[in-house]
Amino acid sequence: MRIVSVVLVHVLLVAVAVVAFVVWGTGADPARASRQVTVPDLDRRLPDNPETLTLVRPPGVLVTDTASIRSGVSPEVLPAAEADVLTGAGVVVVHAYVTHENGVVLGLWQLSIRDGHDPHTALRAIDELYATGGWAPAPTAARGVLVRVQNPARGQPYTGYRAHYVRGRNLIRIEAYGTDRARVADAFAALATRQLTQWPSR
Amino acid sequence: MAVAVTPATGTAPVTLLRAGAAVLGTYGYVLGLLLARHDLNPEPVATIRVWLNRPLGLGEDFGPFAVMLLLAAAGLQPRRLVQVGLSVLATVCVCLFVYEDPARLLAFLPLLLAGYVTWAVVDERLPAWAGVPLGVGCLAVVVAADRAFPGLRPWWYPVAAVFAVLLSLVVVRPGPTAGAVAGHPVTRALAVAAEVPFVAGALLVLVGA
């Protein structure tokens, strides 16, 4: 085939692709706009944006890993009351690691809030939900972190810790629960220290 | 400048790697570095970062990858001691003046050895069964440096090292087209001056640009 014909064919093919681009767009999902979470990109020279997943890996056997899935999962995976509160506050996608080790269940959750919603609203809303549920505030030296604890009671053998804080567009949850109170407290403290050292509140 | 390498490797691989290092080094350590120091992200650099750098996992506008290509090329011509010395010196300049972090040498210098091992295998001075583990060992040193120095971890140097080694393995047996590209005057000119962008980047930092 002559060079001219080859060039003309390529021009035609490019034209077809361009027309498709103009008519139908880039291929971006139109529903994305309502779920848009603009992740801060602090250093564009980095090979990856580390703010897309701001969770350390908890120790122990991995029970749940939705953190490796780029799209995460819906907030519907959470208990109904939490899902309602968080969805109302703008949470659109959840990434999480849940593990268990030595009788303690550990969890790290990244709850991403869509653009136009204030992550601190979600922070206050979830903390109030836990307060309403009888979880007592627990002291912490970490700035911007709200910690709640549930102690064992009649018919409820578990000790549980829930800490929430905001980093960028994400509400981060650190949790630990189990029946051995001391072990749960130690595991929670260790996990919270690791998580907050690497990904402090911002 | 005739780059005297053994007949097995020829001059084309070294020329191609050095030319690539020159282009990417200029982009990374002159243009990219200037933009970063002034907190700028103009087009088309912004688009290149989104469409090339991030998908490839090569940060700093290909700068470290360019250093690794330069060193791999130096390793492919072990008899050219002056050339090797210049490449190492350029690397040292980058580590000391651009990064102010000599630890980065541990992430870069293994590529020199990887290039040498590649030369030795291709030139049949070293059997492949020995060369492959040695080459993997070079990558292991980069990985070890990445683990030992937490400041290096966000920059994904092991990823850049893997790319540099694979690219070296591909170009080490160039076909006629690669040979023709390597023989082009522009390519040869870039290869001759491959160390310049890295030294220029270091100088830019020194003069506070």
Next chain:
Amino acid sequence: MRYLHGLNLLRIVASVAVFYDHLRGWFASGGQRWTFDENLSAAVLSPVRLDALVGAFGICTFFLVSGVVITFAAQREGPGRFVARRAVRILPAMWVVLLIVWVLASCHVQVGVAGPVDAGDLFANLTLANFFVPNQTGLDLVTWTLGVQIAYYLFVAATIPLLRRWPWLPPALAVTLVSVLLSVVSDESTTATHMLRVIITFLPILFIGQLVALVRLGRLHPLAGLAYGVLQWLLLVRGDLTSDLTPAVPGYARMVVCIALLVIVCCRLSGGLATARWTRGLADRTYAVFLVHVPVLYVTPHLLSTTTGTTPALLIATVATAVLADLLYRFVEVPCVRWYRKWENRGRNSAERAPDDLAGRVEAAR
């Protein structure tokens, strides 16, 4: 056309990678830590950012290698024969595995099938319709990759006449096709559109393999191959940037470049490990391993909680996979291909027969 022995090594590594990735889920489902993986991830996989991409490495490698070897096959086969040979190669083994899994699931054996199954599920899976029709139970979820492969085969078959005369034209068409389809299929809210988007997103990987083959065959200028390859890679990036769902794991773009470079290097290998008999034997069984390993792993996680520990359980699961894969290869794949070749050559003398040549021997590849 020289047989590409080096690609057998890659196929074996890819098979191990996919198996390894699913072993992680196997350990987790058995409630056990896999210390070896934790150590390997920390020491090796995480620094080279392969931690979450082990399975993706395997899949990308299979796609790229398939793109290469199928292009070699297309040089010597007409469209009809091409489609028929590919169908004979992949469908019987898939159907046998799906049928067995369906029977086990119907008998309520824990084989990794979520929920009850009926005849409709079987039919949907046998035709891969389960990936397009909602509320269908998947019997062997790795078969989604065959949807991508089949789409590629159909494109290659349709463009074989063009490939013979103008080898640059199918790659050029492929770039336009993927670009247009990416623009058109943007909504992934339904099962069908999501699967379509998956196929479109991953097709560039096979097309890059096609380009490697065409350059190697001398049918496409290397610079043209590089240009088309860069365009296909950019389409892979575009697919990634414009979707939150597909690919499910980030990092495919850099993986594809690494594997493409590896493929080019491996295409040159012609001695040592690459040409060993056992290499060929293992590589020939990688498709069977791919099909059987997930059901085998789902049947066996309970072994992990025995008092004998995880090592025996791992050995049993691995040996079971190897044995079943070998049985599938020997008693389904090979006989079907042989039977079909006999049927192809019926009534022909030895001079007229379709040669048992490179194209025939790369039947082992998908």
